[in-house]
Amino acid sequence: MSSLLTRRRLLTLAAPAVLLGCDTLGRAPRFHDMVLKTGEWLSYRSQRLLGSESLAREFDPSQMSPEFRTNGSVSGGSPAYKALLQNGFADWSLPVTGLVNRPLTLTLADLRARPARTQITRHDCVEGWSAIGKWTGAPLGAILKDAGVMPAARYVVFQCYDTLGFSPYYESIDLVDAFHPQTLLAYDMNDAPLTEGHGAPVRLRVERQLGYKQAKFIKAIDVVDNLAGIGMGKGGYWEDQGDYDWYAGI
């Protein structure tokens, strides 16, 4: 009987000990970087190795969410953005710069004049919810081809108008996703121009990753060879602020 009691006492002590142990380990930088980042590395490497060309499921119009909720920034924020919005984004233009042979500046009319792609896909939030919507936009790969990406290029960085906390939003993806046929600079959602809540005038669709990668209110595109100079160096707002995975394919 006494052994049973000690064992039970051991169990009641063991459970909090495990949790507190995990808290301590999670705060230890070496454990965090050497152990807890392994999952992201394995997901990234395995999905690139075995499925870099695979397409995200495209759905039937009957499978679309009746209401597609907004999330994150629902406004572009700054007075400069408000001025663009009021003018129907006639004055908006998108510079494509960095490691490209021919830097571009695209107006919304330029984007709409390009060959377009429409896809009904599922948007997965890191929190766990999903919504299915219809997106129309210009494939990013064709734009990058026009700009002529240099051999040293590794990542495409998106600077945004919206501000979360004290910092403007930013995100980045690798060239596999940048040139993926379903990766769009989307200007229409559910057959109407993108609303402010969903990131007008243009947001990124990178369909094999989670919602926080789908940068809204895009202001500029920069092609780079590393992410060290972007924000705090981890490649995105939430990656820097919230320890989110840079590769959000899972």
Add this chain to the structure above:
Amino acid sequence: MTDEAQQSGTPGPGDLVRRHRLSTRLWHWVNAGVMVILLGSGLTIFNAHPRLYWGQYGADPDPAWLQIGATETDGVLILGERQFVTTGVLGKSTRADGKEANLAFPSWATIPTNYNLGLARRWHLTFAWAFAGITVLYGLWSLVNRHFWHDLVPERGELAPGHILRDIADHARLRFPRGLAALRYNILQKGAYLSVLVILIPGMILTGMTMSPGFDAMFPWLLDLFGGRQTARSLHFLFAFGLVLFFLIHMAMVLLAGPFNEVRSMITGKFRLPRERS
């Protein structure tokens, strides 16, 4: 008498005999640790959006079949049309720092104990890879060393309704197998272990993969197998609580069957045969 008896002939009651293979013992304990981490970090991830849906999509505007939330005063669990007050545990609970928090699962059950979705995902997805790895290794090895066929798959007579009912009646009266019969898994054990190994654990891994937009693109059949990402998310949650239920019954059985002997057999592999009832 010790295990020499085994070599000299049939072991008798009171003898210490070999029971669990090294591969089973190793997998058992590594798996136990990994599952604790997966459960704790999984509860944190659930707390980010404590609503469950059926189908391909599901978000706040859509009907949830399960929801954990809070009113001004109470924590509530909402199952379909029914609402249960769960203050103190679900929806509203006290954090380690003594403050009241509107968390679906309480901070004392989550990894990390202070809500941090990014860090919880790192724990969860790193250990999910480890979990998938040891599951595949142990599964293959159990086929190779015939553990699966020899110890787990029921023999023909064991599936007879009469045999199963008798085993249920024996368990209900806490009459556990004695003597040599204690070395073999009985039919209820086989059923429990097989449902964990064949349904719950592969189910956890596959529904987990179905929640990944990247794996859905690579293996679109996952979406058809489960009927959508949100159904997969609901099943992931239900399978997880299936494993929690298994754990609770498993603990009760170990305690009732003799914890010292049972735990020893899972550590050293040696088991003392219980004496026959007189």
